[in-house]
Amino acid sequence: MIANIFIHYFICSAAREREKAQKLLAQRQLTEAKAPASSSRAASPMGNLARGGKKATPAPKSVPAANLDQRQLDLAGLNLVDKEPSKAEEAPNMTFAHDKLLEEVKKTIEAQEAEGKQRLSLVVIGHVDAGKSTLMGRLLYELGRMDERTRLANERNSIKVGKSSFSWAWGLDGTTEERERGITMDVALESFATTKRQITVLDAPGHREFIPNMISGASRADCALLVVDASNGEFEAGFQRGGQTREHLVLARSLGVAQVIVAVNKLDQVEWNNDRYDDICTLLRPFLVQSGFHPSKTTFVPIGAMLGVNLVGREGDDAKQLAQWYKGPTLVDLLDKLEPPQRDIATPVRIPISNIFKGQGSGTSVSGRLLSGVVQVGERLRVQPGDETAVVKSIEVEEENVPWAAAGSNLTLALVSVDPIQLTIGSVLCPLLDPVPLASTFTARILIFDIQVPIISGAMVELFHHSRDVPATISKLIATLDRTSGKVVKSNPRVLAKVSSAEVQITIRPTGSSGRSIPMEPYAVNKAMGRILIRREGETIAAGIVMDILG
Numbered sequence: 001m002i003a004n005i006f007i008h009y010f011i012c013s014a015a016r017e018r019e020k021a022q023k024l025l026a027q028r029q030l031t032e033a034k035a036p037a038s039s040s041r042a043a044s045p046m047g048n049l050a051r052g053g054k055k056a057t058p059a060p061k062s063v064p065a066a067n068l069d070q071r072q073l074d075l076a077g078l079n080l081v082d083k084e085p086s087k088a089e090e091a092p093n094m095t096f097a098h099d100k101l102l103e104e105v106k107k108t109i110e111a112q113e114a115e116g117k118q119r120l121s122l123v124v125i126g127h128v129d130a131g132k133s134t135l136m137g138r139l140l141y142e143l144g145r146m147d148e149r150t151r152l153a154n155e156r157n158s159i160k161v162g163k164s165s166f167s168w169a170w171g172l173d174g175t176t177e178e179r180e181r182g183i184t185m186d187v188a189l190e191s192f193a194t195t196k197r198q199i200t201v202l203d204a205p206g207h208r209e210f211i212p213n214m215i216s217g218a219s220r221a222d223c224a225l226l227v228v229d230a231s232n233g234e235f236e237a238g239f240q241r242g243g244q245t246r247e248h249l250v251l252a253r254s255l256g257v258a259q260v261i262v263a264v265n266k267l268d269q270v271e272w273n274n275d276r277y278d279d280i281c282t283l284l285r286p287f288l289v290q291s292g293f294h295p296s297k298t299t300f301v302p303i304g305a306m307l308g309v310n311l312v313g314r315e316g317d318d319a320k321q322l323a324q325w326y327k328g329p330t331l332v333d334l335l336d337k338l339e340p341p342q343r344d345i346a347t348p349v350r351i352p353i354s355n356i357f358k359g360q361g362s363g364t365s366v367s368g369r370l371l372s373g374v375v376q377v378g379e380r381l382r383v384q385p386g387d388e389t390a391v392v393k394s395i396e397v398e399e400e401n402v403p404w405a406a407a408g409s410n411l412t413l414a415l416v417s418v419d420p421i422q423l424t425i426g427s428v429l430c431p432l433l434d435p436v437p438l439a440s441t442f443t444a445r446i447l448i449f450d451i452q453v454p455i456i457s458g459a460m461v462e463l464f465h466h467s468r469d470v471p472a473t474i475s476k477l478i479a480t481l482d483r484t485s486g487k488v489v490k491s492n493p494r495v496l497a498k499v500s501s502a503e504v505q506i507t508i509r510p511t512g513s514s515g516r517s518i519p520m521e522p523y524a525v526n527k528a529m530g531r532i533l534i535r536r537e538g539e540t541i542a543a544g545i546v547m548d549i550l551g
């Protein structure tokens, strides 16, 4: 009945997103083309999209024009073909009634707690080149999640292109461009287990050019691992004004991340100097408190990512110098003690989409974080904004197909009975009867950072909400607030100065691709859906929470 559009590239709301998605498809195709059929999951140089054996749908085969009737020719010209009712697209039925599902989820979470195997998501943040991907690559290897064959292949291939020092990072940085440039550009997803935790890792890019991707990664995490480079001058570069050590910490905290492990890396570059380690910790401690991290939720660990020192142990010659002055926990010991957050399973489903890709013969797949609620296979969800609905054909969490997933999971959903053109990065999947409100104008309480140019009414900004960023205007300065009590200090101020708190009205400016309204909720209704970040000219100027949606 409806013509099916063959999608040769992903459907995203903005050019940046489209480019990102195209890159991911290329990455998946490259990975799949290269990977042997039996390749282990650790063997794939992946982002989350490269996993799970999914394949991009091949382009339709061309048919000689002489063999087509007029209608087919018209359709061919439009790049349309009749939709064949495919078996793969058949919508499955739901297994559980909602209350039964909630019971099942509670039981499972309790069992996980009793087993001492709790799940959490960890975003790896820090200034460019601090060693985030190297650390993750090495840690995956030490924990047995990267096999020897992959390690050797990464070593060999990185030597071949003169990038041998990035060989560990290649376990995470999978695209040709990332490997050529030696930097992470998009968030890569991985997972590993410690004794008591099952951890999903989101390796964020450190380069300031990719802050939007870092925001998208941090908004999917419960905890953060900040990596700082102990080399002389390098720690200072990241920690100075405008450095990403500072910016990432502030962004992560503003997005609700409350626990952080600080890994002081590359200590081999300073001869494992104890004083250098202590100085770095001393400089970071007050900044962490100032950024809103409670000292009891902040831990420090000295490491050498490349040599694998103090990640899971301190054996061997490389660790001798450190072992002379450090007797504390290893990185894995600290990961094992991270507190899993409360799961908001009773609130309606909210899944902001962070990636969209074509599944093999099974419609479209999307990935993102289930912020609240519980979702199951067979469930029909609404896509906001818009009138579209979709049925969940399958759910994948940490490379396993599961019948349901609960709040906090980073998941991939295969969707059927959906027009993929209606899906965009930043769209939110929600229950049919409990849709997320759409906002074009709303009020927000914001905390203004150390900005150089004060904010005035009419200021043009970029608004970040999960993986979506849209142009917006600070349309009204309602009041300045006392930073501690939140009480109004002055109504209708003329400007908002740096390091102050305020209530403002924000209006989203329409764009060709994303319209005027975006799905969001007041913080009082759903914390994770009510957090925003405001940037201007590539600088994060404020973070805030949504108060009231005005229209």
Ligand SMILES: Nc1nc2c(ncn2[C@@H]2O[C@H](COP(=O)(O)OP(=O)(O)OP(=O)(O)O)[C@@H](O)[C@H]2O)c(=O)[nH]1
Pocket: 126, 127, 128, 129, 130, 131, 132, 133, 134, 135, 165, 166, 169, 182, 183, 184, 185, 204, 205, 206, 207, 265, 266, 267, 268, 269, 303, 304, 305, 306, 307
């Ligand atoms: N000497 C030394 N070099 C390291 C260590 N860890 C990482 N490096 C080097 O630091 C450089 C950057 O490492 P990456 O892992 O790509 O850094 P990153 O933080 O992931 O970079 P972005 O994601 O692009 O910000 C590479 O050349 C690594 O070999 C370490 O423990 N010691």
